[in-house]
Amino acid sequence: xxxxxxxxxxxxxxxxxxxxxxxxxxxxxxxxxxxxxxxxxxxxxxxxxxxxxxxxxxxxxxxxxxxxxxxxxxxxxxxxxxxxxxxxxxxxxxxxxxxxxxxxxxxxxxxxxxxxxxxxxxxxxxxxxxxxxxxxxxxxxxxxxxxxxxxxxxxxxxxxxxxxxxxxxxxxxxxxxxxxxxxxxxxxxxxxxxxxxxxxxxxxxxxxxxxxxxxxxxxxxxxxxxxxxxxxxxxxxxxxxxxxxxxxxxxxxxxxxxxxxxxxxxxxxxxxxxxxxxxxxxxxxxxxxxxxxxxxxxxxxxxxxxxxxxxxxxxxxxxxxxxxxxxxxxxxxxxxxxxxxxxxxxxxxxxxxxxxxxxxxxxxxxxxxxxxxxxxxxxxxxxxxxxxxxxxxxxxxxxxxxxxxxxxxxxxxxxx
Numbered sequence: 001x002x003x004x005x006x007x008x009x010x011x012x013x014x015x016x017x018x019x020x021x022x023x024x025x026x027x028x029x030x031x032x033x034x035x036x037x038x039x040x041x042x043x044x045x046x047x048x049x050x051x052x053x054x055x056x057x058x059x060x061x062x063x064x065x066x067x068x069x070x071x072x073x074x075x076x077x078x079x080x081x082x083x084x085x086x087x088x089x090x091x092x093x094x095x096x097x098x099x100x101x102x103x104x105x106x107x108x109x110x111x112x113x114x115x116x117x118x119x120x121x122x123x124x125x126x127x128x129x130x131x132x133x134x135x136x137x138x139x140x141x142x143x144x145x146x147x148x149x150x151x152x153x154x155x156x157x158x159x160x161x162x163x164x165x166x167x168x169x170x171x172x173x174x175x176x177x178x179x180x181x182x183x184x185x186x187x188x189x190x191x192x193x194x195x196x197x198x199x200x201x202x203x204x205x206x207x208x209x210x211x212x213x214x215x216x217x218x219x220x221x222x223x224x225x226x227x228x229x230x231x232x233x234x235x236x237x238x239x240x241x242x243x244x245x246x247x248x249x250x251x252x253x254x255x256x257x258x259x260x261x262x263x264x265x266x267x268x269x270x271x272x273x274x275x276x277x278x279x280x281x282x283x284x285x286x287x288x289x290x291x292x293x294x295x296x297x298x299x300x301x302x303x304x305x306x307x308x309x310x311x312x313x314x315x316x317x318x319x320x321x322x323x324x325x326x327x328x329x330x331x332x333x334x335x336x337x338x339x340x341x342x343x344x345x346x347x348x349x350x351x352x353x354x355x356x357x358x359x360x361x362x363x364x365x366x367x368x369x370x371x372x373x374x375x376x377x378x379x380x381x382x383x384x385x386x387x388x389x390x391x392x393x394x395x396x397x398x399x400x401x402x403x404x405x406x407x408x409x410x411x412x413x414x415x416x
Contacts, residue, residue, distance in 0.1 A: 017086075018083055018086045018087045018090065020087065020093065020094065020095055020098070021095070021098075023083045023087065024083060024084060024087045025098075025100050026204065026207075026208055027076065027080045027083065027084055028047055028048070028100055029100050029112060030111075030208065030210065031065075031070075031071045031076055031080075032047045032048075032061075032070075032071065033047055033048045033100060035071070036048070036052075036056075037100075047061065048099055048100050049094075049098070049099045049100075050094035050096075050098070053092065053094060054092075058088045058092040059088060061088075062084060062085055062088045065081060065084060066081055066085070111208060111209055111210055111240075111243065111408065111409065113401060113402070113405050115204075115205070115208045115209070116243075116401050116404050116405045116408065117401045118204065118205045118208075119205045119243070119246055119247045119404070120399075120400070120401040120404055122205060122247075122250050123246065123250055123251065123252050123398055124250055124251065124398075125398055126251075126394070126396055126398065129152075129153065129175050129396055132150035132152075132175060132177070132396065133150060134147065134148065134149050134150060134180075134308070135147070135148050135177075136148070137249055137251065139187065139190055139245070139248060139249065140248050140249065141248075142190060144186050144187055144190060146179060146180075146181070146183075146187055147179070147180040147181065148177040148178065148179060148180065148394060149177060149178055149179075149180045149307060149308045149309055150175070150176075150177050151173075151175060151176050151177065151178050151260075151263070151264050151307060151393075152175055153172075153173060153174050153175040154172075154173055154263065154268075155170060155171065155172045155173070156170075156171060156173070156262075156263050156266060156270075157169070157170060157171075157270065158170070158171040158258075158259060158262055158263075158327070158328075158359075159327050159328075159359055160272065160357065160358070160359030160360070161359075162357070162359060162360060162361075164326075164361050164363075165327070165359045165360065165361060166327060167327055167328060169327055169328035171259045171262075171263070173259055173260055173263045174395065174396065174397060175395075175396040176256075176260060176393045176394060176395045176396055177393060177394040177396075178256065178260070178264050178309060178391065178392070178393045178394075179391035179392050179393070180300070180304075180308060180309060180310060181299040181300045181310045181311060181391070182229040182230075182299050182310075182311055182315065182316055182318065182389050182390065182391050183229065183230050183238075183241070183389060183390055183391055183392065184226075184227060184228060184229055184230060184299055185220060185224075185225045185226070185228055185229070185230045186225070186226060186227065187230070187245075188230035188233070188241060189225075189230075191211065191212070191240075191241050191244045191245070192211070192212050194211065203247070205247040206244065206247045206248055208247075209240060209243050209244045209247055210240050211240070211244070212233075212237055212240075212380040212381070213378065213380055215378075215380075215381055216373070216374070217383065219231070219232055219381065221386055223295040223296050223386075224295075224296070224298070227298040227299065228296055228297070228298055228299070229296055229299055229311075229315060229316045229389040230389055230390075231296065231316055231385070231386055231387070231388055231389050232381055232382045232383060232385050232386055232388060233380065233381065233382065233388075233389075233390070234369075234378075234379060234380055234381065234382055235255070235319050235339075235342045235364065235410075236339070236379055236380070237379075237380045237381070238255055238319045238390040239254070239255060239321075239407065239408050239409065239410055240408065242254045242255060242392055242407070242408060243404075243408040245392070246404075251394055252394060252395065252398050252399060252404065253392045253393070253394050254321065254392065254393060254395075254404075254407040254408065255319055255320060255321040255390060255392065255393070255407070255410075256320055256321065256391070256392070256393040257320060257321050257322055257333035258320045258321075258322045258333070258334075258343050258345065258361075259333070260320075260393055261318065261320050261345050261346075262345070262358055262359060264307065264309060264312070265305065265309070265312040265313070265345070265346070265358045266358050267305040267306040267307040267309070268306060268307075269306070269358070271358075272357050272358065272359075273285075273313070273356075273357060273358065274305040274306065274312070274313075274358060275305075279353040279354060282313070282314070282353040282356055284302065284303050285302050285303045285304075285305070285313060285314070286302060286311065286313040286314025286315065286347070286353075286356050287301075287302065287311070287314045287315040287349045288313075288314045288347065288348075288349060288350075288351055288352065288353055288356050289349070289350055289351055289352055290352075290353065292314075292315075292349035292350070294349075294350075295349060296315055296316055296348075296349050296386075296387070296389075297315060297349070299311055299315065302314075302315075311346075312346055313346050313347055313356040313357070313358075314346070314347055314348065314349060314351070314356045315348065315349055315389075316346075316348050316349065316387055316388055316389035317344045317345065317346050317347060317348040317362060317387055317388050317389070318344065318345050318346045318388075318389060318390050318391055319342065319344060319388070319389075319390040320342065320343045320344065320345055321333050321342075321407060321410055322334040322336075322342065322343045323335065323336040323337065323338065323341070323342060323343070324341040324342055324343045324361070324363045324364070325343075335406060335410060336410045339366075340363075340364055340365055340366055341363035341364045341365060342363075342364045343361055343362075343363070343364075344361070344362040344363070344364055344388065345360070345361065345362070346360070347360055348387030348388065349387055350387050351387075367384065368382040368383075368384045368385040368388070369381065369382045369383055369384060369385075370383075370384050371383050371384055
C-alpha cells in the first residue's frame with residue numbers, strides 16, 4: 001500500500017475506526033464505480049476491488065475527490081470526504097474478496113438493489129382500497145407538505161384521434177393515489193440541494209439515494225420558486241426524487257404510467273378534455289399559451305378535474321414512467337431500454353388549447369438539453385425544457401424491492 005509519508009504521520013487510532021462496509025463502500029458505490037467499475041473503466045481505472053484501487057493509488061483518488069475533480073459535479077459531501085480521508089490515512093484496508101457494486105451517480109445515478117431493499121423494509125402497507133382517502137404528508141424535517149388524491153380502480157378507453165394517440169384501446173388500471181398538484185420547487189429543492197448544503201439525516205436509506213449535481217444556471221429561469229412547479233429535470237431525476245421521497249416518508253412513490261396518467265386526467269370522462277369537447281373552456285382549468293403570460297404559474301390556481309386533480313392539463317407537461325411506444329400497449333407500462341424517448345403528457349404553458357388534451361402525447365428528446373455546456377451533458381437537468389415537470393403516484397399495492405428498483409432506475413441516462 002502506497003501512502004504519502006506526510007499522510008502517514010497523520011494516521012492515528014481514530015483512523016482505524018472507519019468501517020469499510022458501512023462508511024467507505026457506499027461512497028465508492030455512489031460516486032465512483034459507475035465510471036470505474038465492472039461495466040465501465042474510464043481512463044483504464046477500476047475502483048470496485050482492492051487490486052484496482054491499489055493500482056489507482058489511494059492518495060491520488062483521495063486528492064481527486066478533495067479537489068473536486070472527481071466525481072464531476074461536487075457529489076461527495078464534506079462528511080464523506082472526511083470518511084474517505086480517514087480510511088486512506090489508516091492504510092486503505094480493503095476486506096478480502098470484497099468487490100463492490102457497479103452503480104452510483106457515475107453510472108447515471110443508479111442506486112443498487114441493496115439500498116432499495118432497505119427502503120422497502122421501512123415502507124408501510126397502505127391498507128385496503130376501502131380505506132383510501134385524500135391525505136396530506138409533511139416531508140420529515142421540514143414544514144413542506146403535499147396532498148394526495150385517491151384514484152379508484154377501473155377500465156377506460158385509452159388514446160385519441162391526434163398524432164401518436166391511436167388506436168384507441170381498452171386499459172385496466174389498479175387503484176392508486178396521485179399528487180393533487182404538480183411537484184413544486186418547495187418540494188423538489190429539498191432533494192436537489194440537501195446533500196450539497198451538508199444536511200445530515202443519519203439515515204442510510206435517505207443518504208444513499210443519488211442526488212442531483214449543482215445546476216450551472218438558476219433552474220426556475222426567473223419564473224418563480226415558492227408555489228411554482230419544479231421544471232427542467234430529466235426523467236431520471238424525477239425517478240430519483242420519487243425514491244428519495246419514499247425513503248424520507250416511508251410511503252412508496254413513483255412516476256405514473258401513461259395509462260395511470262390518462263385515466264386520472266379523464267376522471268371518468270370519455271371526451272377530449274375532462275370537462276367535455278369544448279376547447280373554449282381550457283382557460284378555466286389550465287394555463288396555456290392563451291393565458292399564461294409566457295411562463296408557468298403557481299400550481300392549483302385553476303379548477304380541478306372531477307377527481308380533485310389540478311393542472312393535469314397545461315402549466316407544465318408531466319413525465320410518465322413509460323418509454324414512448326406505439327399503441328396499443330401490451331404491458332401495464334413500457335420499461336425503458338433507452339434514455340430517449342419517454343412519454344410526456346398534458347401540454348404546457350406555451351401550448352395551444354388543442355395540445356392540452358387528455359390523450360396528447362409528446363416524445364422526450366436529447367435536444368431538450370442542447371444548451372447544456374457540460375461534457376458529458378448532465379443526467380439531471382434539461383435546460384431547454386422549461387415547460388416540463390412532473391407529479392407522483394402512490395400505488396395501493398406496495399411493490400416488491402425489485403419492482404421499486406425497476407421504477408426508480410427506469411431509463412437511467414447514459415453519457416451522451
